Amino acid sequence: MGDMIRVSSLTKTYGDFTAVDDVSFSCKPGRITGFLGPNGAGKTTTMRVMAGLTPATAGEVTIGGHLYRDIPNPGRHVGVLLDASAQHVGRTGREVLVLSARLMGLPLSRVDEMLELVSLSQPESKRRVRNYSLGMRQRLGLANALLGDPSVLILDEPANGLDPAGIRWMRGLLKDYADRGGTVLLSSHLLNEVELIADEMILIGRGKIVASGTKQELLDGHTTGGTHVMGTDNVSLSAALTAAGHAVSPAGGGLRVEATPLQVGQVAADKQLVLTDLRPAGGGLETLFLALTADTQRDTITSEGGTT
Numbered sequence: 001m002g003d004m005i006r007v008s009s010l011t012k013t014y015g016d017f018t019a020v021d022d023v024s025f026s027c028k029p030g031r032i033t034g035f036l037g038p039n040g041a042g043k044t045t046t047m048r049v050m051a052g053l054t055p056a057t058a059g060e061v062t063i064g065g066h067l068y069r070d071i072p073n074p075g076r077h078v079g080v081l082l083d084a085s086a087q088h089v090g091r092t093g094r095e096v097l098v099l100s101a102r103l104m105g106l107p108l109s110r111v112d113e114m115l116e117l118v119s120l121s122q123p124e125s126k127r128r129v130r131n132y133s134l135g136m137r138q139r140l141g142l143a144n145a146l147l148g149d150p151s152v153l154i155l156d157e158p159a160n161g162l163d164p165a166g167i168r169w170m171r172g173l174l175k176d177y178a179d180r181g182g183t184v185l186l187s188s189h190l191l192n193e194v195e196l197i198a199d200e201m202i203l204i205g206r207g208k209i210v211a212s213g214t215k216q217e218l219l220d221g222h223t224t225g226g227t228h229v230m231g232t233d234n235v236s237l238s239a240a241l242t243a244a245g246h247a248v249s250p251a252g253g254g255l256r257v258e259a260t261p262l263q264v265g266q267v268a269a270d271k272q273l274v275l276t277d278l279r280p281a282g283g284g285l286e287t288l289f290l291a292l293t294a295d296t297q298r299d300t301i302t303s304e305g306g307t308t
């Protein structure tokens with residue numbers, strides 16, 4: 001299937017400050033796309049343009065081929081959760097949903113369905129949002145986004161404020177949603193949150209896309225070429241690898257080898273050495289994420305007054 005969300009050469013400036021700089025990416029139905037970047041990278045700004053809350057300076061975002069503002073009754077097509085802490089704090093959770101349901105012309109039974117889906121109890125739904133924890137606000141925000149049974153979800157930091165059980169619950173909910181053909185874009189500044197849930201990842205730093213693809217594609221594109229290996233007899237393993245012409249150095253409880261995992265495994269097999277760990281070196285996605293965004297941390301003191 002084609003792209004559901006399409007961001008084309010999107011630029012957003014505030015005065016002479018460029019918050020989003022020529023950003024392009026797309027999101028497919030049935031997939032969860034993670035939008036990952038450090039604080040201030042431009043995620044929220046991009047999502048605000050998507051939801052028609054702020055105009056683009058240049059470029060555009062289309063959802064199902066349309067600009068958000070051209071979609072009639074948009075809540076029936078696109079569910080948006082932007083700032084969970086910006087909800088109307090004087091209303092009860094239930095009132096928030098009832099108002100949205102009325103606006104979209106939905107039956108009130110849908111409100112109870114959504115409350116149940118996000119595990120907000122009846123007594124909780126009758127409390128004012130002011131007295132909600134951040135996690136409860138996120139649940140309410142998700143209920144609100146899902147209310148109109150949209151085919152696209154745009155969620156800004158939805159895991160913020162959820163406890164580990166809550167994050168797992170949300171992951172299940174979004175996976176089910178995507179499995180039924182839904183398109184999900186969710187942002188986070190925490191790799192761990194996105195890594196487990198997203199099928200594809202878009203990495204943004206300082207308003208620019210720095211990498212994108214599936215987890216495996218990202219790792220494949222940025223491996224160092226070396227291998228991390230560990231065995232029951234690292235001394236013999238090291239000797240065998242050196243004898244086979246590979247440079248070996250100690251790393252963690254194992255060895256770092258300048259060879260491919262296949263080459264290392266072959267040497268071990270030839271010498272009948274038992275391996276307990278064998279993988280491409282490089283430190284995984286976290287190292288990659290930090291490396292890619294190291295010079296793009298807008299909100300750190302070290303990046304101030306740069307020459308970029």
Ligand SMILES: Nc1ncnc2c1ncn2[C@@H]1O[C@H](COP(=O)(O)OP(=O)(O)OP(=O)(O)O)[C@@H](O)[C@H]1O
Nearest residue numbers: 014019037038039040041042043044045046189298
């Ligand atoms: N209305 C505005 N006027 C001026 N600058 C703005 C405005 N909105 C956002 N910015 C700036 O644009 C940059 C990108 O902000 P944005 O909120 O999109 O980042 P983010 O990736 O969502 O970060 P976070 O993870 O902290 O939410 C920031 O430096 C921010 O200060």
